Amino acid sequence: MNESIRSILKEHGRLAIEVETLAEAADLYQAGMTSHASVNVMLALESQFDVEFPDRMLRRGVFGSIASIREAVEELTAGR
Amino acid sequence: MTIEIAAKPQDAHTPSDLLARVARIATQVARVHAEDVDRKARFPTEAIEALKSEGMLGALVPSSLGGPGVPFAQVAAMCEVLGQACSATAMVFAMHQIQVACLVRHGMESPALRDYMRELVERQWLIASVTSEVGVGGEMRTSVTSVVREGERFTLEKDATTISYGAQADDLLVTARSAPDAAASDQVLVLLRKGDFTLERKGEWDTLGMRGTCSPPFKVTSRGDARQILPVPFAEIASHTMVPVSHVVWASLWLGIAAGAVSRARAFVRQQARSRPGSVPPTAVRLAELSSLLQSMRSSVHDVAVEADRLMGSGDADALSSISFALRMNNLKVSASQQVVDIVHRALLICGIQGYKNDSPFSLGRPLRDAHSAALMVGNDRILATNASMLLVLKDD
Numbered sequence: 001m002n003e004s005i006r007s008i009l010k011e012h013g014r015l016a017i018e019v020e021t022l023a024e025a026a027d028l029y030q031a032g033m034t035s036h037a038s039v040n041v042m043l044a045l046e047s048q049f050d051v052e053f054p055d056r057m058l059r060r061g062v063f064g065s066i067a068s069i070r071e072a073v074e075e076l077t078a079g080r
Numbered sequence: 081m082t083i084e085i086a087a088k089p090q091d092a093h094t095p096s097d098l099l100a101r102v103a104r105i106a107t108q109v110a111r112v113h114a115e116d117v118d119r120k121a122r123f124p125t126e127a128i129e130a131l132k133s134e135g136m137l138g139a140l141v142p143s144s145l146g147g148p149g150v151p152f153a154q155v156a157a158m159c160e161v162l163g164q165a166c167s168a169t170a171m172v173f174a175m176h177q178i179q180v181a182c183l184v185r186h187g188m189e190s191p192a193l194r195d196y197m198r199e200l201v202e203r204q205w206l207i208a209s210v211t212s213e214v215g216v217g218g219e220m221r222t223s224v225t226s227v228v229r230e231g232e233r234f235t236l237e238k239d240a241t242t243i244s245y246g247a248q249a250d251d252l253l254v255t256a257r258s259a260p261d262a263a264a265s266d267q268v269l270v271l272l273r274k275g276d277f278t279l280e281r282k283g284e285w286d287t288l289g290m291r292g293t294c295s296p297p298f299k300v301t302s303r304g305d306a307r308q309i310l311p312v313p314f315a316e317i318a319s320h321t322m323v324p325v326s327h328v329v330w331a332s333l334w335l336g337i338a339a340g341a342v343s344r345a346r347a348f349v350r351q352q353a354r355s356r357p358g359s360v361p362p363t364a365v366r367l368a369e370l371s372s373l374l375q376s377m378r379s380s381v382h383d384v385a386v387e388a389d390r391l392m393g394s395g396d397a398d399a400l401s402s403i404s405f406a407l408r409m410n411n412l413k414v415s416a417s418q419q420v421v422d423i424v425h426r427a428l429l430i431c432g433i434q435g436y437k438n439d440s441p442f443s444l445g446r447p448l449r450d451a452h453s454a455a456l457m458v459g460n461d462r463i464l465a466t467n468a469s470m471l472l473v474l475k476d477d
C-alpha cells in the first residue's frame with residue numbers, strides 16, 4: 001500500500017522533494033504539498049483504493065504523512 | 081463550597097459596555113473625519129487614537145495577560161459599528177484585531193510573545209499585516225521570501241505588494257518560508273518589532289476606495305530575536321485563526337458599510353414621505369426590498385461569526401482544520417463581499433441624484449467605492465477556485 005501511496009504522491013502531491021526520500025512520518029505539507037495538491041491526492045486515493053473519505057477525515061492531519069494516509073485508507077478498507 | 085472573590089472586571093469593562101464605547105467613537109469621531117480621510121487618502125488618526133485611548137487595540141488579549149478578553153464575536157460587532165461610520169477606520173481596526181487574534185491563539189506558549197501581548201495592552205501597539213508579496217499576489221499560503229536564522233537571531237526581507245497603514249503601524253506580522261531551503265507553502269509567521277525593521281515605500285496608494293487604509297507597496301527589511309517567530313507552522317495559524325477571523329471581521333465591517341448606506345436610503349425615503357404626507361413614495365417599495373436584503377446579509381454574517389467564535393473557543397483542532405469549516409468561512413467572504421456592493425448600489429438607486437452627488441447628505445459615493453474593495457481583498461475567484469477544489473472531495477455527510 002505504501003508504494004501506491006508514494007506513487008500517487010509523486011504524481012499529484014507536487015512535493016518539493018523526491019517522494020522516495022520521504023520518511024513515512026515526514027510532514028507532507030512541509031515537503032511542499034499545498035491544500036490544492038492535497039485535494040488531488042485525495043481524489044487519486046479514492047479512485048485507487050475505491051473508497052470515499054467521509055467528511056470527518058477531510059482534515060489536514062489525515063493527509064499530513066504517508067503513515068497517516070495509510071491508516072485512513074486501512075480504516076476504510078478494513079473488513080472488505 | 082468556596083466563594084471566589086477574584087478581581088472581577090468592573091461593569092465598565094463588560095464586553096457590551098466596550099461595544100457601546102466603540103459605537104460612541106464611531107459616531108462622534110470616525111464619522112466626523114470620514115470624509116476628510118477619504119478625500120485626502122489619509123490615515124484615520126483621530127479615530128484610531130480614540131480607540132487606543134479606550135484600550136481597544138488590546139481587546140482580544142485575555143485577562144491572564146492584563147487584557148479585557150473581549151469575545152471574538154464582540155470584536156466583529158465593533159467592526160460593524162465602525163464600518164457604518166468610516167470604512168477605513170473599521171478596516172484598520174479589523175486588520176489589527178486579526179493580527180492580535182493570531183498572537184493570542186498561537187503565541188501563548190512563548191514567554192517572549194506573552195510579554196509582548198502584555199505590553200500591547202499597556203502601550204496599545206498597532207500591528208499591520210504583511211502576507212501579500214510580489215510574485216504571489218493574494219495567495220496567502222505561499223511565500224517567496226524566507227526567514228534566515230542565525231543562532232538566536234533572524235533576518236527577513238520581503239517585497240510586499242500592499243501593507244495597510246504600514247507607515248503608521250508600530251509592529252508587523254509577516255509571513256515567510258521557514259528557511260531558505262523550505263518549500264513555498266512551508267511558512268512561519270514572524271512578529272517584527274518597531275526598531276527592528278525599515279520600510280521602503282515602493283509606490284503610492286491612490287485608490288478608488290478604502291483610501292484611508294494607506295496601503296502602498298513596501299520593501300520590508302528586518303532583523304530580530306528568533307523568539308519572535310511564532311512557534312507553530314503558519315498553515316495551522318491560517319486555517320485555525322487568520323482566515324476565519326479575517327473573513328468574519330471583514331464581512332462584519334462590510335455589513336456596517338451596507339447598513340450605513342441603507343440608513344441613508346431610509347432617511348431619503350422618509351424625507352420624501354414627509355414632503356407629501358398621505359402618499360407612499362414609490363421608492364418605499366425599493367426600500368422594503370433593500371431592508372430584506374440587509375436582513376439576510378446581517379443574519380448570515382452574525383450566524384457565521386457566532387459559529388466561528390464557538391469553534392475557535394472550543395479549541396477543536398480537527399473541526400478547525402476541516403474542509404467543511406474552511407468552505408463555510410470562504411462562502412461568507414464571497415457572499416458578503418457581493419452583498420455589500422449590491423446593497424449600496426440599490427441604496428444609490430433609491431437616493432437617485434442625491435446619492436450620486438458627493439456634496440449631498442445622501443451621498444453614497446464613498447461607501448460604494450469602499451464596497452468594491454471587498455471582492456479584491458483576496459480575489460473572490462481565487463477563493464471560489466479553492467472552494468471548487470474542496471467540493472470535489474466534500475460529501476456533506
Ligand SMILES: Cc1cc2nc3c(=O)[nH]c(=O)nc-3n(C[C@H](O)[C@H](O)[C@H](O)COP(=O)(O)OP(=O)(O)OC[C@H]3O[C@@H](n4cnc5c(N)ncnc54)[C@H](O)[C@@H]3O)c2cc1C
Pocket residue numbers: 175208209210211212213216217218219242243244245290293295453456457458459460461462465
Ligand atoms: C483595501 C485593501 C487593503 C489591503 N491590505 C493588505 C495588507 O494590509 N496586507 C497584505 O498583505 N495585503 C493587503 N491587501 C492585499 C490583498 O489582501 C490581496 O493580496 C490583493 O488585493 C490581491 O492582489 P491582486 O488582485 O493583484 O492579485 P491576485 O490574488 O493574483 O489576483 C489577481 C486576479 O486573478 C484572479 N485569480 C487569482 N488566482 C486565481 C485562481 N486560482 N483562480 C481564479 N482566479 C484567480 C483573482 O480573482 C484576481 O481577479 C489589501 C487589499 C486591499 C484592497
